[in-house]
């Protein structure tokens with residue numbers, strides 16, 4: 001008997017030692033954590049209680065049940081709240097009194113775990129925290145969870161990651177995996193970069209040549225590279241993202257970065273072409289003609305189909321890196337400048353974006369564009385994505401326009417992660433610590449102006465990411481650092497503690513078959 005008692009004491013102590021070493025490794029760091037140092041065993045739990053009148057909560061209960069089965073081999077069945085059940089159980093509850101739509105509270109007692117969310121999104125984030133807290137005990141093969149309370153809310157409403165599927169193309173299955181990774185770290189926006197000089201990746205019913213021709217490029221070695229998503233596949237992605245509380249913001253580039261479209265429709269260029277889908281990297285002179293009304297009809301048709309597929313409030317219209325060379329030499333573009341009393345080609349770009357904005361607004365949506373859309377005058381309701389630095393975000397906020405921060409200094413995850421020994425990348429150097437140190441609200445802004453900073457996002461341009469493994473390698477662990485930038489309270493950020501917590505996450509990521517850059521000297 002004495003032996004048995006001492007055995008159980010040893011197990012309890014080991015569990016507690018395990019747990020304190022791990023020190024509740026949730027990423028992004030929650031606002032408030034109070035743990036009492038004890039653990040409860042998930043094996044004893046038999047059900048997940050949900051409000052049977054709420055279909056969304058039922059789906060969340062099923063999601064939690066499936067996740068526990070997949071990751072921890074623990075079977076806990078969802079059961080409607082109408083059924084009488086025995087403790088211990090997990091309960092999912094909507095709590096209208098929580099501070100913001102994405103807030104949650106996680107109460108872990110010995111025989112009851114409650115996840116409260118103001119909305120389904122809050123409950124979803126509570127589930128993410130719960131899943132990150134689970135530990136498989138090394139001594140008893142049991143899945144344990146620390147007893148205590150977590151109360152949490154995000155700092156920003158735009159917590160994003162972008163992916164360029166044009167320079168290199170990735171299958172739907174990977175897009176879903178990417179969305180899963182974003183969701184695990186409580187990001188809520190997936191910026192889907194769908195058109196480029198090097199490939200047009202979205203099926204358009206009215207203009208089939210866009211994908212028949214524009215989705216394929218001839219590589220230097222003579223091979224053909226490309227691919228595109230059908231509208232059904234894109235709808236599937238949008239629906240999938242919705243179950244993970246992620247909004248998909250599509251980007252259709254204009255007026256620049258559009259040679260793939262022009263290769264299919266040279267009539268929309270200034271010169272008439274012909275063009276080939278580009279097979280090198282850079283910025284190219286051929287862009288949509290701003291003097292041709294048929295170009296605007298075409299883009300309106302494209303955006304109409306895009307808005308039918310993507311329900312997001314924001315539609316990204318690109319706007320970056322549009323050389324003005326062709327417009328300077330084009331009769332139609334020059335005639336437009338005269339007719340509209342514009343000063344120069346920068347004002348012509350502004351005219352272009354204004355005209356597109358008017359159309360998008362007429363459909364009840366808002367445009368967001370790269371910070372070049374500020375040049376020549378910002379369209380009235382447009383939001384700005386500040387990438388060349390933070391100045392675009394500052395200018396937008398000061399003129400009462402919303403801004404998302406993704407400066408090349410901290411948020412370009414196509415840059416190298418170390419000074420040497422890395423696989424080929426586009427250039428630059430943005431370490432994990434550098435990402436972690438990012439503060440999205442520029443100090444130049446007053447408190448009132450700061451309210452126009454919606455949040456921040458990582459950008460993954462894929463010129464040098466040929467495989468999904470390489471995309472994951474460039475994404476992680478830097479995305480984990482960014483998740484604390486956009487979610488956690490500023491005062492709670494601590495890079496050393498973050499690195500400690502990452503130890504648990506490297507294991508979690510490995511267990512899920514997700515690639516990452518492992519820490520090394």
Ligand code: ACM
Pocket residue numbers: 320321370387
């Ligand atoms: C960009 O990186 N050209 C927005």
Ligand code: ZN
Pocket residue numbers: 269270288289290291292326327330331332333
């Ligand atoms: Zn022109």
